[in-house]
Amino acid sequence: MMPSEASSTEPEAAELRARLRRLEAELVAARERETKLQESQARYRILAEDSLAGVYVLQDHKFAYVNKPAAALFGAEPQDLIGQDFTPFMLPETAPLVEENIRRRLAGEISSARYTFRIRTVQGEIRDIEVLGTIATFDGRPAIIGTALDRTGDVAARNALQEQTRLLELILECMGDGVAVANPKGEFVIFNPAGIRITGVGPTDAPPAAWGDAYGIFLPDRTTPFAAGDLPLARALRGESTDGVDMYLRNRSRPDGAWLRVTGRPLVDDDGQMHGGVVVFHDTTDLRHTIEKLERAEAKYRALVEQLPVITYTASAEPMGTILYVSPQIETVLGVAPAEWVANPNLWLGHLHPEDSDRVVAEVRHAWESHQRFVSEYRMITRAGDVVWFHDEAVVLHDLQGNASLLQGVMLDVTERETERRGRKRLQALSADLVAVQEAERRRLGLELHDDIGQVLTGLKMMLNAALASPGPELLARVGDAERLVDEATQRVRELSQRLRPAALDDLGLLPALVSHVRSYERQTKIQVEFEHRGIERRRFAPDVETAAYRIVQEALTNVARHAQVRAVRVRAWAEAGHLAVLVEDQGVGFDAALAEVDGATRGLGGLRERAALLGGQVLIETAPGLGCRVHVELPLVDFVDWR
Amino acid sequence: MMSTVPTRPTRILLVDDHSVVRAGVRSILQAQADFTLVGEAEDGLDAVRKTVELKPDVLVLDLVLRGVQGLEVLRQVREQAQRTRVVVLSMHQDLAYVVEAQRGGALAYVLKAGPGDEIVKAVRAAMQGLSYVSPPLNQADIDTVARQMEGGKLDLYETLTTREREVCQLAAQGYTNDEIGGQLDISRRTVESHRFRMMHKVGLKNQAELVQFAIGRGVIPRLPGTRQ
Numbered sequence: 081m082m083p084s085e086a087s088s089t090e091p092e093a094a095e096l097r098a099r100l101r102r103l104e105a106e107l108v109a110a111r112e113r114e115t116k117l118q119e120s121q122a123r124y125r126i127l128a129e130d131s132l133a134g135v136y137v138l139q140d141h142k143f144a145y146v147n148k149p150a151a152a153l154f155g156a157e158p159q160d161l162i163g164q165d166f167t168p169f170m171l172p173e174t175a176p177l178v179e180e181n182i183r184r185r186l187a188g189e190i191s192s193a194r195y196t197f198r199i200r201t202v203q204g205e206i207r208d209i210e211v212l213g214t215i216a217t218f219d220g221r222p223a224i225i226g227t228a229l230d231r232t233g234d235v236a237a238r239n240a241l242q243e244q245t246r247l248l249e250l251i252l253e254c255m256g257d258g259v260a261v262a263n264p265k266g267e268f269v270i271f272n273p274a275g276i277r278i279t280g281v282g283p284t285d286a287p288p289a290a291w292g293d294a295y296g297i298f299l300p301d302r303t304t305p306f307a308a309g310d311l312p313l314a315r316a317l318r319g320e321s322t323d324g325v326d327m328y329l330r331n332r333s334r335p336d337g338a339w340l341r342v343t344g345r346p347l348v349d350d351d352g353q354m355h356g357g358v359v360v361f362h363d364t365t366d367l368r369h370t371i372e373k374l375e376r377a378e379a380k381y382r383a384l385v386e387q388l389p390v391i392t393y394t395a396s397a398e399p400m401g402t403i404l405y406v407s408p409q410i411e412t413v414l415g416v417a418p419a420e421w422v423a424n425p426n427l428w429l430g431h432l433h434p435e436d437s438d439r440v441v442a443e444v445r446h447a448w449e450s451h452q453r454f455v456s457e458y459r460m461i462t463r464a465g466d467v468v469w470f471h472d473e474a475v476v477l478h479d480l481q482g483n484a485s486l487l488q489g490v491m492l493d494v495t496e497r498e499t500e501r502r503g504r505k506r507l508q509a510l511s512a513d514l515v516a517v518q519e520a521e522r523r524r525l526g527l528e529l530h531d532d533i534g535q536v537l538t539g540l541k542m543m544l545n546a547a548l549a550s551p552g553p554e555l556l557a558r559v560g561d562a563e564r565l566v567d568e569a570t571q572r573v574r575e576l577s578q579r580l581r582p583a584a585l586d587d588l589g590l591l592p593a594l595v596s597h598v599r600s601y602e603r604q605t606k607i608q609v610e611f612e613h614r615g616i617e618r619r620r621f622a623p624d625v626e627t628a629a630y631r632i633v634q635e636a637l638t639n640v641a642r643h644a645q646v647r648a649v650r651v652r653a654w655a656e657a658g659h660l661a662v663l664v665e666d667q668g669v670g671f672d673a674a675l676a677e678v679d680g681a682t683r684g685l686g687g688l689r690e691r692a693a694l695l696g697g698q699v700l701i702e703t704a705p706g707l708g709c710r711v712h713v714e715l716p717l718v719d720f721v722d723w724r
Numbered sequence: 725m726m727s728t729v730p731t732r733p734t735r736i737l738l739v740d741d742h743s744v745v746r747a748g749v750r751s752i753l754q755a756q757a758d759f760t761l762v763g764e765a766e767d768g769l770d771a772v773r774k775t776v777e778l779k780p781d782v783l784v785l786d787l788v789l790r791g792v793q794g795l796e797v798l799r800q801v802r803e804q805a806q807r808t809r810v811v812v813l814s815m816h817q818d819l820a821y822v823v824e825a826q827r828g829g830a831l832a833y834v835l836k837a838g839p840g841d842e843i844v845k846a847v848r849a850a851m852q853g854l855s856y857v858s859p860p861l862n863q864a865d866i867d868t869v870a871r872q873m874e875g876g877k878l879d880l881y882e883t884l885t886t887r888e889r890e891v892c893q894l895a896a897q898g899y900t901n902d903e904i905g906g907q908l909d910i911s912r913r914t915v916e917s918h919r920f921r922m923m924h925k926v927g928l929k930n931q932a933e934l935v936q937f938a939i940g941r942g943v944i945p946r947l948p949g950t951r952q
Contacts, residue, residue, distance in 0.1 A: 430911055430912065430913055431913060434910070434911065461913050461914070463913075464917075465913070465916065465917030465920065465921075574815075574817075583816065583818070584816075584818050584820045584821065587787075587788070587793065587795070588795075588821065592818075592820030592823070592873055593820065595819075595820055595872045595873055596818045596819065596820045596869075598872075599869070611872065612877070612879075612882070613876035613878055614875075614876040614878035614880075614883075615876070616876070617873060617875045617876060652878060652882055652883070654876070654878050654883055656883065656925060657924070661883065663883075700885055702885075702886050710886070712885055
């Protein structure tokens with residue numbers, strides 16, 4: 081186009097030159113600009129490439145440019161993304177938001193936008209991306225240029241926190257325990273539904289000092305108001321912890337009252353900053369009623385167990401005699417306190433009567449092993465050494481495996497019944513014996529009267545008849561004969577009556593009767609009696625006791641004369657506190673005590689035992705073949721009257 | 725009869741619950757010129773009353789009476805009529821009766837079964853303040869029996885059972901109840917019981933007294949620590 085303009089005139093030529101210079105200057109300027117722009121572009125490019133933040137340019141729904149960190153957000157390299165449609169990376173729920181934000185910026189409604197959306201990486205991972213994008217021109221055309229940051233962690237954390245908070249609220253909502261939280265100023269910030277239900281009041285605007293009145297809180301005595309300063313939440317606000325404080329609450333909403341157990345904690349963060357206090361409380365009313373009921377039942381049960389006239393116990397047979405519980409009545413009966421029984425498993429065995437011990441242990445073991453009911457009667461020795469009869473019944477309790485684990489039983493003191501029964505049995509046996517002995521004695525007496533005295537009297541009668549018919553001088557002689565016969569009859573009658581019942585025993589007492597008996601015994605048997613006594617002279621005892629003591633000595637001496645084959649025997653009689661004792665001891669042949677028990681009657685010892693037993697006395701016979709015999713009898717002096 | 729010296733007759737009160745016996749005795753006594761029977765009684769109560777009232781020189785007393793016994797009559801007469809001498813008339817040959825009668829203050833003891841003149845001899849002896857017993861009784865036997873009936877000196881150790889003696893010996897040697905139980909093969913409780921009774925019987929209060937008692941009795945050797 082220039083050559084057509086150069087063919088004109090000179091002034092035209094000058095103007096043309098001036099236009100050329102301007103054009104030249106414009107070209108230079110344009111070139112400079114071009115250079116500068118190129119430099120600037122390179123500079124920005126380097127900046128974008130080196131940025132740690134993701135930088136992106138969107139144009140025509142495509143990635144026009146992404147730097148390395150931006151590509152990394154999508155799990156790719158820049159060259160994989162540039163020129164690609166970004167829509168597929170958007171999750172369906174975020175795509176509309178992104179489209180809308182792009183549209184508004186391109187339309188000039190907003191210049192920039194900052195928001196977070198969710199993408200799916202090339203690897204399929206979900207990420208949250210926060211972008212700050214602004215409208216710009218890229219390669220001369222409108223584009224959106226922005227930076228992108230990975231916010232995935234932040235969102236998760238926030239979500240987690242939200243979830244936690246929601247959960248906590250749910251828990252507080254649903255839990256049965258009341259929870260109340262107050263800030264340091266004493267204002268309630270949390271008061272869960274259970275708390276409202278339990279207190280019947282809920283959060284109050286009252287200051288801590290008035291909480292006691294606001295809720296109607298009392299000490300467990302149910303009358304003394306709970307000091308406001310001691311309330312667990314008030315203490316929590318002062319930084320103190322409390323555990324399981326029982327309180328009684330009664331207010332308009334809970335007119336029947338309620339029992340609360342409260343635990344309080346101050347709310348202090350890791351830095352020691354006080355944020356208030358929390359109390360957790362639950363309604364123990366039902367529990368308390370149950371406990372009270374249990375306590376009443378227990379008291380009733382205890383009263384029953386400990387006041388019944390029986391001994392109750394819990395024991396084990398392994399080891400034998402282990403006592404876990406025994407009611408206090410046992411001390412009254414045996415003189416040994418419950419604690420001693422429990423402490424010493426050997427005590428029970430030690431107190432069993434030696435003659436019953438083996439049997440009872442076997443019975444307990446059998447019940448234990450066969451799981452059967454234990455029922456037994458046996459004797460025990462009291463601390464004072466007395467004998468007590470027990471009726472004992474127990475059941476065997478089992479553990480979960482079905483093994484015998486406990487004996488639960490009762491012991492009844494049946495001493496009186498047993499003594500009476502035994503006494504009655506003895507009495508029956510004795511009275512039967514007595515009847516037999518009496519009959520034998522009567523028979524003997526009858527014979528003696530008939531044969532002896534009867535004969536004498538018959539002879540006397542005949543003699544007197546003859547005398548009547550006799551002349552004078554003979555008469556005197558015959559009367560003299562008759563008198564001798566009368567003397568003889570008198571002597572016989574005296575002996576008979578002495579044997580039946582020594583008059584001295586009734587008239588003079590035990591000692592004179594014994595002395596007389598000993599003398600006539602010596603005369604008749606030629607066995608020398610060494611008789612010593614103490615405390616019985618010039619003293620009368622109950623007739624039964626005197627008779628028994630006399631007969632026992634008599635029988636024992638007769639026994640010595642019959643069996644012992646000795647020349648001497650020792651007789652002792654003495655009274656001591658509560659007892660009259662007699663002892664007959666010889667150094668003779670002795671006998672087997674076990675056999676003598678069986679045929680005791682032939683030894684005269686059976687009757688002796690019965691006599692003693694009848695008075696509640698005791699007989700101790702110590703003998704063995706070749707070792708002599710010692711018969712020791714004790715008759716009680718105080719109780720015999722009551723006993724009958 | 726030898727009533728050469730006329731003196732005041734002996735006044736006698738006769739007590740027996742058998743009228744036949746009384747009649748017999750009466751006839752014997754009345755045969756004596758110097759005896760006067762001032763009264764008779766047939767029970768103990770009447771006997772005491774009449775003795776106090778009549779103050780006889782001699783009371784002829786049956787030991788076995790209805791109601792108050794002869795020995796009790798004797799005791800009351802000793803208290804209320806000290807000057808009256810008592811002749812006991814008894815069917816009992818048992819020396820214990822004689823001892824009791826003499827202890828009761830009777831001067832004479834006459835057996836009913838004896839010869840009739842025994843009662844006369846007894847009354848005369850009594851009048852002279854002499855004691856008299858009819859044969860076959862004799863004072864030596866009576867004294868023997870009297871001694872036997874005196875307060876006994878029975879050794880307390882003898883009252884112990886064999887078991888108690890064993891426990892006594894071992895306890896005196898210082899063994900514990902458990903050790904004694906082990907040696908005698910009995911339970912500790914039984915030992916305790918024996919030990920208690922043993923101490924009680926012989927009147928011992930503590931271990932020191934027990935050791936002393938056992939040494940004195942020769943139950944344990946005199947020197948401690950020499951037990952075999």
